[in-house]
Amino acid sequence: MIEFRDVSYRVNGIEVLAGLNLRVTRGETLVLLGRSGSGKTTTLKLVNRLVSPTSGQILVNGEAVERTDVIRLRRGIGYVIQEVGLFPHFTVARNIALVPKIEGWAEERIRARVDELLQLVGLGAELAMRYPHQLSGGQRQRVGVARALAADPEILLMDEPFGALDPLTRDDLQREFLALQQRLHKTVVFVTHDLREALRLGSRIALMEAGKLVTLLTPEDFMQSTDPWASAYVRAFGDGLAANRRAS
Amino acid sequence: MNVVRFFMENQGFELTGEHLWLVGWSTLFAMLIGIPLGILIAHRRQVNKPVLALANIVQTIPSLALFGFLLPMPWLGERADRLAILALTLYALLPIIRNTYAGIRGVDAAVIEAGRAMGMTGSQLLFQVEVPLALSVILSGIRIAIVVSVGLATIAAAVGAGGLGEFIFRGLAMVDNRVILAGAIPSAILALLADFGVGWVERRLKPR
Numbered sequence: 425m426i427e428f429r430d431v432s433y434r435v436n437g438i439e440v441l442a443g444l445n446l447r448v449t450r451g452e453t454l455v456l457l458g459r460s461g462s463g464k465t466t467t468l469k470l471v472n473r474l475v476s477p478t479s480g481q482i483l484v485n486g487e488a489v490e491r492t493d494v495i496r497l498r499r500g501i502g503y504v505i506q507e508v509g510l511f512p513h514f515t516v517a518r519n520i521a522l523v524p525k526i527e528g529w530a531e532e533r534i535r536a537r538v539d540e541l542l543q544l545v546g547l548g549a550e551l552a553m554r555y556p557h558q559l560s561g562g563q564r565q566r567v568g569v570a571r572a573l574a575a576d577p578e579i580l581l582m583d584e585p586f587g588a589l590d591p592l593t594r595d596d597l598q599r600e601f602l603a604l605q606q607r608l609h610k611t612v613v614f615v616t617h618d619l620r621e622a623l624r625l626g627s628r629i630a631l632m633e634a635g636k637l638v639t640l641l642t643p644e645d646f647m648q649s650t651d652p653w654a655s656a657y658v659r660a661f662g663d664g665l666a667a668n669r670r671a672s
Numbered sequence: 673m674n675v676v677r678f679f680m681e682n683q684g685f686e687l688t689g690e691h692l693w694l695v696g697w698s699t700l701f702a703m704l705i706g707i708p709l710g711i712l713i714a715h716r717r718q719v720n721k722p723v724l725a726l727a728n729i730v731q732t733i734p735s736l737a738l739f740g741f742l743l744p745m746p747w748l749g750e751r752a753d754r755l756a757i758l759a760l761t762l763y764a765l766l767p768i769i770r771n772t773y774a775g776i777r778g779v780d781a782a783v784i785e786a787g788r789a790m791g792m793t794g795s796q797l798l799f800q801v802e803v804p805l806a807l808s809v810i811l812s813g814i815r816i817a818i819v820v821s822v823g824l825a826t827i828a829a830a831v832g833a834g835g836l837g838e839f840i841f842r843g844l845a846m847v848d849n850r851v852i853l854a855g856a857i858p859s860a861i862l863a864l865l866a867d868f869g870v871g872w873v874e875r876r877l878k879p880r
Contacts, residue, residue: 474789494791496791
C-alpha cells in the first residue's frame with residue numbers, strides 16, 4: 425500500500441532521515457514511535473509529498489508519488505494533525521466538506537456525507553453550524569478526523585492527533601479510533617511519542633531514532649524486545665504500563 | 673460661521689470632489705499594485721526585504737519634494753492631477769503592502785498545512801483561506817492608506833491639482849485662518865469618515 429525504498433532526507437546538511445525502508449500493508453495501523461526529531465513526522469509528510477525526499481522512492485499503491493499528480497494524491501489521503509488546522513472562518517460543516525467541495529460533489533451529496541461523518545465521529549448534528557473556536561479540544565479533533573475521512577480516502581496519516589488533549593478525552597478518542605478502524609479498515613500511519621498509545625492503537629510499531637528505523641515489531645513483541653532502544657522505551661514507560669496491566 | 677459661508681461661496685464642494693477624485697484613484701491603484709505585491713512577498717521570502725525597503729524609502733521622501741520631482745516628467749507633468757495621483761499612490765503603497773504581507777504571513781501555519789495536505793491548489797488556498805483570514809489586516813492597511821492620502825492630497829494643490837489644499841495654500845498666502853480652516857476642516861472630516869467607513873467594513877467582515 426505504502427512503501428519507502430531507501431528514502432533519505434537531508435535539509436541544510438542535516439540528515440533528518442537516512443536509508444528508510446518500510447512497507448505499510450493495506451488495512452493496518454502502523455505506528456511511527458520515536459522522540460522529537462527522530463524523523464517520524466518527516467516520514468509521514470513524505471507520503472503526501474508535503475516533503476520531498478533527497479533520495480529514494482516512496483510508492484503509494486505501487487505508484488511512485490513524485491510521478492503522480494500531487495493534488496490527486498493528497499485528495500486521496502486523509503491527514504490529521506495535532507494542531508487540527510481547522511479553518512477558523514468555516515463552520516464545522518464546511519470544514520468537513522472541504523475535500524468533497526473542491527472535488528465538485530453535488531450539494532445534496534455533500535450534506536448527506538457531512539451528517540454521516542458527524543455521526544461517525546460522535547458529534548451531534550447541532551454542531552454543524554458552529555465555528556471551530558466554539559468547540560472543545562476533543563470536539564475539534566473529532567472534526568479534524570471527520571474532515572480527513574470526508575472523501576473516503578484509503579489512507580489516513582495522523583500526526584500526534586491526540587497529543588494536545590487531556591488524558592480522559594484522549595482515552596475517549598483512542599477508543600473511538602479503534603472502533604472506527606474496525607469498521608473502516610483504513611491504511612493508517614500514526615505518529616506518536618507515547619508508547620502506551622502505540623501499543624493500544626498499532627498493529628505494528630516502527631521505532632525511530634535519529635532518522636533511522638530502529639526496529640519494526642508488533643505491540644506484543646515490542647514489550648518482550650531485547651533491542652536496546654525498544655527496551656529503553658518500555659523502561660521509560662514502565663511504571664505506567666505496569667499499573668495499566670494490573671488494572672486490566 | 674464665516675468659514676462655512678466662505679466654503680460654500682468658493683466652490684468648496686467642487687474642491688472636495690477633486691480631493692476625493694485624487695484620493696479615490698490613488699487608493700485604487702495602490703490596492704491594485706500593493707495587495708498582489710504583498711501576497712507575492714509573503715510567499716517568496718527572498719524578495720520581501722527589497723520590496724519593503726523600497727516602499728519604506730518612498731515613504732521618507734518629503735511629499736512636497738516628490739511632487740516637485742515628478743513635475744518635469746513628460747506625460748505626467750502635462751496634467752497636475754495625474755501627477756498627484758501617482759505621488760499619492762506611491763505613498764499609499766507602503767501601508768497596503770506591509771499589511772497584506774503581515775496579514776498573509778500571520779495565517780496559522782497549521783491551517784495552511786492542513787489545506788495543502790487536503791489537496792487544495794495554490795489558488796484555492798489563497799482565495800479560500802489566506803486572503804479571507806488576512807482580510808481584516810489588509811483592510812486596516814487600506815484604512816491607514818486612505819487616511820494618510822486624504823491629508824497628503826492637500827499638498828497636491830501646490831502643483832495645481834486642486835482639492836481642498838487650494839483653500840489651505842490660499843489661506844496661507846492671505847494670512848487668513850478662516851480660509852485655511854475652510855480647507856483643513858473638510859479634509860479632516862473626510863479622513864474621519866474614511867476611517868470610520870473602512871473600519872465598519874472591517875468589523876463586518878471579521879472572521880469569527
